Amino acid sequence: MKNQFQAGLKAGTSIAIGYFPVALTFGLLAKTTGLSLMEATAMSLFVYAGAAQYISLSMLQVGVDPILIVMNTFIVNIRHFLMTASLNEKMHRAPKWVKAVYSFGITDESFSVIATQKEDKISTAFAFGVSLIAYGSWVIFTAVGHVIGANLPAFIQAAMSIALYAMFVGLLVPSMKGNRKVVMLAGIAAAIHCFFYFTQLLSTGWAILVSTLASAIIVEILYARRGKAAASLYQGKEEE
């Protein structure tokens, strides 16, 4: 139990590093938008959603109706519905209230780290560990950014902006090796997302949701068909 929690903290450290510059900048921007230290930190503490928080600042800046800001937050974050439904298949069973507690900590990043673990079933303690260190980094560095009111040196800030994406790459690549299904899943989703990005047909939140779901369904159908045709031995190998 304790070991699982510590393993979670360790696995979540790369998220904490990645959140550091993003949260710091959020705190700084919140200050320039006119939020007090308490207001800025409370947003990170209670909402805990990077992209939605950034968008809310730019909307507050131009005096958009708060109801629209709430609606936009919902639209940006609805993709987590898909992620937590997927995560549920992999998590150990736990009392409803326990799952209700750690589900607060599920972001794109903590989901990616938890869901790509090699184990068949993931323990509740591990999920808590990953979530806690990521959340701690987000909240603390929001406050720090507001207090110091300055950014990191430009070259460090620029370099660290890659951190979360590098983490995603580091999570994805080991699973891609020798597994065509994973390569297809990531490749098709990336291609569809690029299409939405360049045509600007959908906003980012929706584009991630639609491209992820479409890729997951397309590949599942392809493999269901192939699975019927091919010997079960072959499929067993592919899955591994």
Next chain:
Amino acid sequence: MGAWYWWMLLGMALVTYIPRMVPLTFLDGKKLPPIVSGVLSNIPYAVLGALIFPAILFVQEGNILFGVIGAATAFLIAVLGGGVMSVVLGTIAVLAVYSLFL
């Protein structure tokens, strides 16, 4: 900001929390049809593809080379067998050097 700010925060917190909480809590222990659970188990890898591309190329506005170097470094370290932490720190180091000297 006035009192309305705190009401807005409450609204934002709720609409963010609900999509995270409902599936984990209400689907607990439910057996889904094989095709649905198949699709759901595909989500992590599909979502990584969608999160990485195209955003990784545009981490620095107006300088796509920066993103390309970052992406190439990250993939290279990962393919060579570096763990997640070495991919993250290695990519940051390469880009720090790049943006400091070039």
